[in-house]
Amino acid sequence: MNLPYYPGCTLKANASHFEDSAIKALEKLNCQLQEMKDWVCCGTVFSLSNDDLMLQLSSIRNLLRAEKQGLNELIVLCSMCYNTLKRSKDFITDDKEKLEKVNNFMYMEEVDYKGTVDIYHLLTILKDRITFETIQDKVKKPLNSLKLGAFYGCLLVRPKEYAIDDFEGPTIIEDLLSALGAESLDFAYKLECCGAYQTLTQKDVSLKRSYEIIRSASRAGCEAIVTSCPLCAYNLDFLQKEIDEEQVDFNKIPIFYFTELMSIALGAGWSSKWSELHFVDPEQLLRDKHLL
Amino acid sequence: MFRGIIKNGIRNELLLKVEEISGQNVFNCYQCGNCSSGCPVVEYMDITPNQVLRLSQYGASEEILDSETIWVCSTCLQCSSRCPKGIDVARIMEAYRTINLRSGIGKINPRKIDVSAANDIPPILLVSAMRKLTG
Amino acid sequence: MKRIGVFVCHCGDNIAGNVDVERVAKEISKHDGVAHSVDYTFMCSDPGQKLIKDAIIEKKLDGVIIASCSPTMHEGTFRKATASAGLNPYQCEIANIREQCSWVHFDKEKGTQKAILIIKSMIEKLKMNELLYPVSVSTNKNVLVIGAGIAGIQAALDIGEAGHKVFLVEKKPYIGGHMIQLSVTFPTLDCSQCILTPKMVQVNQDENIELFVNSEVESIDGAVGNFKIKIKRTAQYINPDICTGCGDCVEACPELVPDEYEEGLSYRRAVYMSFPQVIPYTYTLDIDNCLGLNPIACGKCKEACKENAINYDLRDEIIEKSVGAVIVTTGYDQYPMENIGEYGYGKYPDVVSGLQFERLIFAIGPSGGKMLRPSDGKPVKKIAFIQCSGSRDPERHLSHCSKICCMYTAKQAKMFKTKVPDGQAYIYYIDVRAAGKDYEEFIQKAQSDQKLIYVRGKVSRIYKGNDKMAISAFDTLSGKKMDVEVDMVVLALGLVPSFGTAEFARKFNLSVGTSDFLSEAHPKLRPVESVNTGFFLAGTCLGPKDIPETVAQASGAASKVLSLLAYDSVEKSPIIVKVDAEKCDGCGKCAEECIFDAITIDKIQNVAVIDEMKCKGCAYCVPECPYDALEQKNLSSQQIYNMIDAILGKGNKVEKDKTHVPKIICFLSEIGPYQAADLAGTGRMEYRPNVFVIKVLSISMLNKNHILYAIKHGADGVLISGSHPGESPYPGASLKAKERIDSIKSEIKSAGLNSDRIRLEWYAGRQAKGFAAYVDKFVEYLKMKGPVDSAKWRLLH
The missing domain is CATH 3.40.50 (Rossmann fold)
Structure with a gap:
């Protein structure tokens, strides 16, 4: 199965292990991520202002180019890219006037965007197209005895119209982890905000948010947290340095992308290069569980 | 003459602008407080989300423009997803931010970002902050 | 050709101000068929009416037009006047030249011209009006009451007392509805059972009341005064006349089922008695949860019964009765907790509903009246009540205010504090609505005396904290976070019409209004009648209300029924549909389409027949007829x-x-x-x-x-x-x-x-x-x- 794929900037930088592990894991499922050509920034955050189309331009340009390349869908790994691309698409697709304006802006692209490209998050594809049963059948190294907390953050479940699962009680990541043989534990803060970009301006906000999320997961018994957002992953992982210095009762726990765990379970293994992109050492836990 | 909170008339120009940018009717709010209840960063705000709605109804939008609140809001959409009246509170926050940004008032100055530190942080963080907090 | 009289009212200046009434009367007098045309200051006054009556007699009129206010105001008045002058009242028509002319058009010339046209159009209608007579049929004096909660009980007792036979039908095995589940009632704090059981016993003893439990109404045919009803009674397999209530069968039963009466907080057997004071006093065999009605599958209860009261061969019964009127008191249910994701989708045992709390604090309830956590039986020291759980949330849940929750929450918090004096109760609210006799005083007193913490803000989320339930909330008055951890959370869930009401309404042609509650015929002036004539409504099936209001409504509905039954026959409007037998070929399309089942096909004559009692004149069928054989009368x-x-x-x-x-x-x-x-x-x-x-x-x-x-x-x-x-x-x-x-x-x-x-x-x-x-x-x-x-x-x- 070929999956037309939009990576986004961070998957080519600090989260390259997210992409790398996805490619490896999907190969074991006979799926190939086929990266679209000439992609640009997704726009990162979906603009909430009604009166400024310029802010949607970057997203739509990707859709236009995908359409030009004959693609009718894009699979996205990064939660933020997914959210932004999908909402931008809907923002203009049903509004002819807006669509025309946006196309006028992008006259250099030579063709017009017609609105035929659908956006899917990889998790949805795994659930609906590949199915968790198939994945379960292909597990080579079950993640037995690994206690994991699925962290959704904001972008996979909000706004509710764009939630990839029930927005108050999603289980899609837990279901995947169960298929991989792990034990997933519910924890109170799994839908909370990690502090997002406040890390740049008001680090105390992100420190507190991330601390509370990790504490909630730890208290529920989670040995690691699993996410699909590079921004959440950064905050939850790299802020543990300062959290550890500030909080007395704190124990560090590793933060994984769900694809890293898929790679291990499906027999595609672990790469030491990935470890370098983590702050909290993931290998110790994996070794303890005999998964390395 | 009004005394107290109402200064520039109820639906003044600023509120009309907020309504236009956000597409929201602030008069839908009946002050249940759910937005503030669920807000993960309400403790860092000088004006709470429910107060943003209240002040907007009074046309006291200037106070909101000067607040810390609109910059602390990280658009997690918790308020919007649970509002019993379907108000997209995050859009109202964005509208106030946008009005500031369009008049050149931003939270961070891209030129003053420490480039050496920027190497360690992921692009997603840098770009999203710039998108939300600079004009 | 009819001789028509036209009477143009000035209504003081109300009409005359914007319409030249004299010119209208003069102009109309020239219209074809008009034998008499006058204007007068107030047609509805006694002299005005006399003017009309005298003219009918003197001018030998056989039709009158009153050009005046809206027919909704005085059509009745003028038709009565017409009838008293010996003219068929349906030969009187109203031309609405006030509400729809003089009050909305302020250019006198245009207003005058329009008034003339309005009157002319009514004259043309009147010319072809038939003589109509109210349809009258003899009345059956029995009454059907559906639902035996407090509303049904009250209505049945009132009607029974007046000497009429009542068939009281209840779906559950017992009567008393939700009220019999309550601990005490606000604001008096009298024990709910103590005030209700005497009434329940009275129902059982009243010879005029025939009680059908475990039963549902299958069909209601006919029309006001003469309904034929079918009641389906589910087989109970236990003969109540032989059963002594010893309980041996219960001990023998191996099956455990969540107890509905205890709101799922404890278990009962498949053969059971809901509670000790149950009426009718007999055991129930719940066939859905029974292992099987034969000795091979189980048969333990039959074996255990010394009196041989258990008979597996009993079958469901259909009981046919005739009644003249129907009272619907189908009540409410709580909005399902399972719908509220932010409060845990009902999956936390320590998050309970208002009704569950009633059972928990009840002296002989599942926890013996002790305040214990359902999850682990530990004592409850801190408790949070969340008002408007599901209510006032048009975006995702119910748009309406459930009205009784403010009061019952205050009551429950007060009871909690009485049981656990060193405990703390937090009440999260948006507004406190205590509009009732002694209600506001009750809440104020509870708040002061019991030191209740009222937190003004809707709770955003409930989640499992450290051993306790954690609440994410905000106090909008102080502008501060108000997160707490408590042992138990009580959700004051919104009220919805009892599950199945929508289907019930469809089946019996009852209209449904906002929030899916049943609709009254007029929200202000006909509060206990249905638009479906002969059906009356009371209690929470119409909307959230407390016990006193429900009882008042039930008595209101009963008295409406009694005034209907005071006559030996009932009359209804003769404005219905008629069939042109020449054109009709009996195809049956109209009969199929009729909303009120008022049309049958006479197979011998091959013609549609309208049931005069059932037809409401909506003429929904008229466009359906392929032969244009149907017309609305007049x-x-x-x-x-x-x-x-x-x-x-x-x-x-x-x-x-x-x-x-x-x-x-x-x-x-x-x-x-x-x-x-x-x-x-x-x-x-x-x-x-x-x-x-x-x-x-x-x-x-x-x-x-x-x-x-x-x-x-x-x-x-x-x-x-x-x-x-x-x-x-x-x-x-x-x-x-x-x-x-x-x-x-x-x-x-x-x-x-x-x-x-x-x-x-x-x-x-x-x-x-x-x-x-x-x-x-x-x-x-x-x-x-x-x-x-x-x-x-x-x-x-």
């Missing part, structure tokens, strides 16, 4: 055409220039749009005088010919307006009308004509402003479009 197709002709001035040439004044024919349903138009008058909301109203019972009576006739004969536009779907007294009529009109419009479109000249809009009586504004806009639109090319429209078939 509003036949010919009458409609004649009225339109009178309005448009038959034979008048349409001036095709810029001074073109468009005319709009409005077909308005009596309930809803016609009231809105009247109300626009009361509010003096001026609109353009180009609109002419033809009042219909329901717009579902209109067929293609009715609608197109107007445009073919020179009208510029047609507005068809009915009450909002769901609010119509004729269930489904509005949507059916929409379906028909949509199809007519698409036909017009495909003929290359402007289908926008025909409009369909919904109006409720309250939407006067909307109506006035809409009419103005429509006139504006038609002016812009210019005169209609009637000739082209005439090509449409």
Whole structure:
């Protein structure tokens, strides 16, 4: 199965292990991520202002180019890219006037965007197209005895119209982890905000948010947290340095992308290069569980 | 003459602008407080989300423009997803931010970002902050 | 040819101010068929009525038009006056020249011209009016009461006491409804069982009341005064006459089932008695949870019964009865916790519903009246109550306020503090609504005496904290976070009509209003009657209400029934549908479509027969007839055409220039749009005088010919307006009308004509402003479009 794929900037930088592990894991499922050509920034955050189309331009340009390349869908790994691309698409697709304006802006692209490209998050594809049963059948190294907390953050479940699962009680990541043989534990803060970009301006906000999320997961018994957002992953992982210095009762726990765990379970293994992109050492836990 | 909170008339120009940018009717709010209840960063705000709605109804939008609140809001959409009246509170926050940004008032100055530190942080963080907090 | 008298009322200055009444009377006197035409200051006054009566006799009139206020005001008055002068009351028609003319048009010349046309159209209708007589049938004096909660019990007792037979039907194995589950009642704090059980016993002892538990009403046929009902009683397999209530069967039963009476907080057996004071006093065998009714599957209860009261061979029964009236008291259920994701989808055992709390604090409830956590039995020291759980949330849950929660929450918090004096109760609220006798005082006192913490803010989320339940909340008054961890959370869940109400309403033609509660015939003036004549409503099936209000309503419904039964026969309006036997070929299409099952087919004569008692005159069937064999009495197709002709001035040439004044024919349903138009008058909301109203019972009576006739004969536009779907007294009529009109419009479109000249809009009586504004806009639109090319429209078939 070929999956037309939009990576986004961070998957080519600090989260390259997210992409790398996805490619490896999907190969074991006979799926190939086929990266679209000439992609640009997704726009990162979906603009909430009604009166400024310029802010949607970057997203739509990707859709236009995908359409030009004959693609009718894009699979996205990064939660933020997914959210932004999908909402931008809907923002203009049903509004002819807006669509025309946006196309006028992008006259250099030579063709017009017609609105035929659908956006899917990889998790949805795994659930609906590949199915968790198939994945379960292909597990080579079950993640037995690994206690994991699925962290959704904001972008996979909000706004509710764009939630990839029930927005108050999603289980899609837990279901995947169960298929991989792990034990997933519910924890109170799994839908909370990690502090997002406040890390740049008001680090105390992100420190507190991330601390509370990790504490909630730890208290529920989670040995690691699993996410699909590079921004959440950064905050939850790299802020543990300062959290550890500030909080007395704190124990560090590793933060994984769900694809890293898929790679291990499906027999595609672990790469030491990935470890370098983590702050909290993931290998110790994996070794303890005999998964390395 | 009004005394107290109402200064520039109820639906003044600023509120009309907020309504236009956000597409929201602030008069839908009946002050249940759910937005503030669920807000993960309400403790860092000088004006709470429910107060943003209240002040907007009074046309006291200037106070909101000067607040810390609109910059602390990280658009997690918790308020919007649970509002019993379907108000997209995050859009109202964005509208106030946008009005500031369009008049050149931003939270961070891209030129003053420490480039050496920027190497360690992921692009997603840098770009999203710039998108939300600079004009 | 009828001799018609026209009486033009001045209504002081109300009409005369904007209409030249004298000129109207004079002009009308020249109209064909008018034998007498006068004007007078107040027609509704005694001398005014005498004027009419005298004229009928002296001038030998056989029809009168009163040009005055809306028929909703004085049609009854004038028809009575007409009858007392010996004329059939249906030969009296009202021309509404006040609400729909003088009060909305302030140009006297235009107002006068319009008044003349309104009167002329009514004259043309009157010319073809038949003599009608109210239909009368003898009344059956028995009454069916559906639902044996406090409302059903009260109604049954009231009617039984008056000497009528009552069939009281209850779905559950016991009577008493939700009230019998309650601990104490606010604001008096008297024990709910103590005040209810005497009434339950009375029901059991009253010879006039026949009780059917484990039963549902299967069908109700017939009409007011003469309903035939079928009650389905589920087999109980236990003979109550032999059963001694020893309980041996319960001990023998191996099955455990969550106990409904205890709101799932404890278990019962498959054979069980809900509670010790249960009425009727007998055991119930719950077949859905029984291992099987034969000795091979189980048979332990039968074995254990020494009296041989258990009989596995019993079957469900259908019991047929006849009644004259039906009272519906089907009550409420709580909004399901499972729908509220942010409060845990009902998956946390320590998050309980209001009713569950009632059971938990009840002395002989599942925890023996001790405040213990359902999850692990640890004592409850801190408790949070969350008001408006599911209520007042139009976005995701219920839009309405459930009315009783503020009071019962205060009551429960007070009871908690009495049980656990060193405990702490937090009450999260948005507003405290305590509008009732001694209610506000109760809450204030509880708050002061019990040191209750009232937190003003809706709880965003409940989640499992450290051993306890954690609440994420905010106090909007102090502007501070108000997160707490508590042992138990009580959700004051919103009230919804009891599960199954929607289906029940469909089955028995009861209309359903906002939030899916049943609708009363008039929200203010007919609060316990249904639009389905002969059906009466009381209690929480109509909307959230407390016990005193429910009891008052139940007695109200009972007294309405008693006044109906005080007569040996019932009368109903003779404005119904009639069949032209010549045209009808008995195809049965109308019988199939009739909303009220009022049409049957006489197979021998091959003709449709209208049940005069059942037919409500909505004429929904009229457009369905392929042979045009059906007509509404006194509003036949010919009458409609004649009225339109009178309005448009038959034979008048349409001036095709810029001074073109468009005319709009409005077909308005009596309930809803016609009231809105009247109300626009009361509010003096001026609109353009180009609109002419033809009042219909329901717009579902209109067929293609009715609608197109107007445009073919020179009208510029047609507005068809009915009450909002769901609010119509004729269930489904509005949507059916929409379906028909949509199809007519698409036909017009495909003929290359402007289908926008025909409009369909919904109006409720309250939407006067909307109506006035809409009419103005429509006139504006038609002016812009210019005169209609009637000739082209005439090509449409």
